Amino acid sequence: MSMIEHTTRAFGSPSRYIQGRYELNHLKEYTDAYGKRVLILVDYFFYEEYKVKFEDMYREGESGVTVLEFSGEITADKIEQIAESVKEFQPNVVAGMGGGKTMDTAKAVADIFKAATVIIPTTASTDAPVIGLSVIYTDSGEHVGARHYVKNPDLVLLDTDIICKAPIRFLVAGMGDALATFIETRANLESHSPNYVWKGYCSTIAVKAIAEACHKTILTKGISAKLAAENGLCTIDVEDVIEANALLSGLGVQNSSCAGAHSIAEGITILPPCTKLLHGEVVAFGILVQLIIEGRSEEEIEEIYDFYKAVKLPATFEDLGIKDVTKEEIMSVAEESLKSYWDVEPFPVSAQMIYDGIVMADRLGTYYKAI
Numbered sequence: 001m002s003m004i005e006h007t008t009r010a011f012g013s014p015s016r017y018i019q020g021r022y023e024l025n026h027l028k029e030y031t032d033a034y035g036k037r038v039l040i041l042v043d044y045f046f047y048e049e050y051k052v053k054f055e056d057m058y059r060e061g062e063s064g065v066t067v068l069e070f071s072g073e074i075t076a077d078k079i080e081q082i083a084e085s086v087k088e089f090q091p092n093v094v095a096g097m098g099g100g101k102t103m104d105t106a107k108a109v110a111d112i113f114k115a116a117t118v119i120i121p122t123t124a125s126t127d128a129p130v131i132g133l134s135v136i137y138t139d140s141g142e143h144v145g146a147r148h149y150v151k152n153p154d155l156v157l158l159d160t161d162i163i164c165k166a167p168i169r170f171l172v173a174g175m176g177d178a179l180a181t182f183i184e185t186r187a188n189l190e191s192h193s194p195n196y197v198w199k200g201y202c203s204t205i206a207v208k209a210i211a212e213a214c215h216k217t218i219l220t221k222g223i224s225a226k227l228a229a230e231n232g233l234c235t236i237d238v239e240d241v242i243e244a245n246a247l248l249s250g251l252g253v254q255n256s257s258c259a260g261a262h263s264i265a266e267g268i269t270i271l272p273p274c275t276k277l278l279h280g281e282v283v284a285f286g287i288l289v290q291l292i293i294e295g296r297s298e299e300e301i302e303e304i305y306d307f308y309k310a311v312k313l314p315a316t317f318e319d320l321g322i323k324d325v326t327k328e329e330i331m332s333v334a335e336e337s338l339k340s341y342w343d344v345e346p347f348p349v350s351a352q353m354i355y356d357g358i359v360m361a362d363r364l365g366t367y368y369k370a371i
Contacts, residue, residue: 004194010201012254014119014130014152017247021234024120024159027095028057034116034154035092036063041082041106043098044071046122050097066091073137074101076144079108091115098122100279104134108147117153123170124163124242126177126279129156130250133196143266150198152254160242164234169278171229171238174245175222176284176313179304181252182215183287184259184344187294191346196254207255214248217241219303223310259344260290264358267337271329273321277314284313285320288361293353294345305368315365331355 018030031038038058042050047069058065066089068082082105095118096106103119110117119129132152136144163171185207187193194200195207217240225241228234264286268274274282291301308315317325334354342349 004192004200004202006202008201009204010195010197010255011204011206012132012152012197013251014154014156016155017130017158018155019158019160019239019243019247021161022159023157024162027054027118027120027157028061028063030155030157031093031095031116031118032061032063034118037089037091038063038065038093038095039086039089039091039109039115040065040067040095040097041070041102041109042067043102043122044069046097064089070096070098070102070105072101073139073141074105074108074134075139076136077139079105079112083109083112093118095120100126100128100135101137103128104136107132107149107153108134108136111147111149116155117151118155118157119153120157120159121246122162123166123174124158124245125166125170125174127174127181127246127250127253129153129158129246131196131254148196148198156246158242158246160234160239163242164229164232164238168226168230171241171245172226172311172313173278173280173284174249175218175226175241175280175311176287177280178214178218178245178249179307180258180261180283180287181249182211183290184261184341185211185252185256187259187290187345188256191344193257193344195256203256207252210248211252211256214244214252217244217248219307222307226311257344258341260293260342260349261286263337263340263342264289264333264354266340267333267335267354268320270333270336271320271322271325273323277320281314282320284308285315285361288315288365289354289357290345292360292364293349293357301364302368305365308365309368315361315368317362319365330358334358 051067093116094110096103097120121129132149134147195203221237224237228238265282314320334351
């Protein structure tokens with residue numbers, strides 16, 4: 001990604017973001033503002049329970065609803081198949097309830113019908129809900145590319161009662177993804193790289209403030225939020241961390257860009273053990289590598305390691321499930337990650353630099369665990 005050559009600024013965001021306990025009970029009220037023919041894609045894990053709930057919810061009044069189950073990969077063919085199956089219904093609102101693939105499929109189908117998009121995350125594990133793009137895969141799970149849309153979702157609706165009941169691993173992984181926001185935004189600003197708004201513009205003052213707020217929220221409230229959620233509680237700290245994971249992080253990445261941390265996340269998945277990890281878990285390790293390569297202060301790096309130790313984010317090869325990794329395998333990860341976003345850094349990055357950063361991140365992780 002080359003330095004941007006103009007000074008035009010741009011900022012993208014969802015039209016509405018609503019977060020709170022039991023807010024899903026008001027879904028019909030919210031979708032009625034956008035249209036009367038509502039298609040809801042529901043992740044297979046929630047389908048049986050919520051198909052009945054949604055059909056009951058829309059039984060009275062003028063709105064019609066079609067509820068479909070979603071499972072498997074998000075592929076170009078599957079998007080077309082879903083769109084074809086509801087062609088006669090002609091939805092003017094498309095909602096997606098579930099994880100990233102369900103939400104991204106809803107965005108893609110909504111784009112086909114030029115319908116309003118409503119996103120209903122069931123975990124706070126990534127910043128995907130608020131972003132105006134879908135990541136596309138093959139049937140076998142290989143990454144194909146991304147579809148960028150002219151607008152972000154019209155409504156992002158988070159029912160924190162549902163999110164708090166998800167396994168704690170998802171909330172913690174979301175913290176890992178969110179912690180990359182400020183660190184990668186800083187790299188983007190220092191290199192004057194374009195953001196992810198439409199064709200790429202200069203980043204705004206707003207995104208710097210958002211990224212800083214995201215970082216501070218995770219580091220000051222993350223431990224408390226984890227303890228509360230583990231005990232089935234939805235405290236203010238939990239609500240704040242959910243907002244940081246979903247909204248602040250999403251606004252941060254779209255209005256700046258990815259950098260080294262996400263490059264490592266994409267490269268390290270060539271190692272089979274890492275394919276079983278959540279996105280935010282591999283991003284978390286990538287943060288350590290990026291900070292080391294950038295030569296950030298010992299105080300900043302130590303703060304991150306201490307936080308990882310407290311919430312159990314991966315800081316070593318052992319944490320990632322990598323055993324007896326060879327120098328050649330680490331160099332392969334470095335070379336693979338070089339294909340991603342290292343060009344956002346404010347200086348040239350080589351595969352050897354990445355190799356050194358990966359090994360040092362593991363060594364420092366082992367050191368901080370022992371003290």
